Structure formats: structure tokens, C-alpha cells
Amino acid sequence: MDKAxxxxxxEKVMRDIAKYLMKNPKTDTNAMRYVIYNELREEGIIGxxxxxxxxxxxxxxKIVSDEDALLINECIYDLLYSRVITPGVxxxxxxxxxxxxxxxxxxxxxx
Numbered sequence: 001m002d003k004a005x006x007x008x009x010x011e012k013v014m015r016d017i018a019k020y021l022m023k024n025p026k027t028d029t030n031a032m033r034y035v036i037y038n039e040l041r042e043e044g045i046i047g048x049x050x051x052x053x054x055x056x057x058x059x060x061x062k063i064v065s066d067e068d069a070l071l072i073n074e075c076i077y078d079l080l081y082s083r084v085i086t087p088g089v090x091x092x093x094x095x096x097x098x099x100x101x102x103x104x105x106x107x108x109x110x111x
Contacts, residue, residue, distance in 0.1 A: 006067035007045055008036070013075045018110035021079075025101040026089040029076055032099075036072050037064060082106065 013036055020035045021027070041047045050059045079085045086102040088094035101107055 006065045006071070007040070008068045008071050010071060010075060013072055014078070014110045017075055017079070018107050021085065021101050021107055022104075022111070025104075027099060028089075029097040029099060032076055033069075033072050040064060040068075079107075084110075 016036060016039065017032050020032060024031070037046065046062045046064050048059060049062050050057060076085075080087075080099070084101065084103050084106045085099045087096045087099055089098040089100050
């Protein structure tokens with residue numbers, strides 16, 4: 001199995017997360033990560049791969065690189081520390097991983 005290579009750029013990740021948050025102002029951090037993972041899956045960068053060699057077939061999963069996973073996390077925490085998003089979605093779920101958009105104007109700067 002090949003080691004995953006980093007492919008993401010911070011500006012694009014921030015823009016894609018911002019687009020998602022504009023449509024989903026109350027969500028959780030995992031959903032924000034999966035937005036980017038789904039894009040990578042659609043582009044064929046990660047996901048199920050089937051190889052046919054020498055008359056045989058093998059299948060494996062290409063996974064997101066450590067560098068890309070950490071970049072996505074960094075983007076989420078940049079939004080948190082700049083107070084674009086804040087933990088919690090309601091009185092019963094006030095902490096991470098649940099978040100809500102707390103400053104729409106700052107969020108628009110990433111679009």
C-alpha cells in the first residue's frame with residue numbers, strides 16, 4: 001500500500017469549510033472534516049482502490065495523509081481561536097465537538 005502524500009492547500013480548505021458553515025451554522029467538528037474528506041474521495045485521492053496486476057486483483061483503501069489531516073484540524077482550530085466558530089449548538093450540547101458560527105462577517109472573509 002502506498003503512503004498517502006499531502007495534497008491540500010490551507011486557503012482552499014478554509015474556503016470549503018466556510019462554504020459548509022454558511023449552509024450549516026450549527027454542526028460539529030467531525031462534519032467539517034468529512035466535507036474535505038468527501039471532496040478528496042470524489043477526486044479519487046482517497047478511498048477504495050482496485051488494482052489488477054498479473055491476472056490477480058487486489059483492493060485497498062487510500063487514506064488521507066497525516067499532513068492533510070493535521071492541516072484540516074489546524075483550519076478548524078484557526079476558526080475557533082479567531083472566534084468565527086464557538087463551541088456548542090444548544091443548552092444541552094455546549095462543548096466540542098459541537099460548534100456554531102458566532103461571527104458570520106468574519107466567516108465571509110474566507111469565501
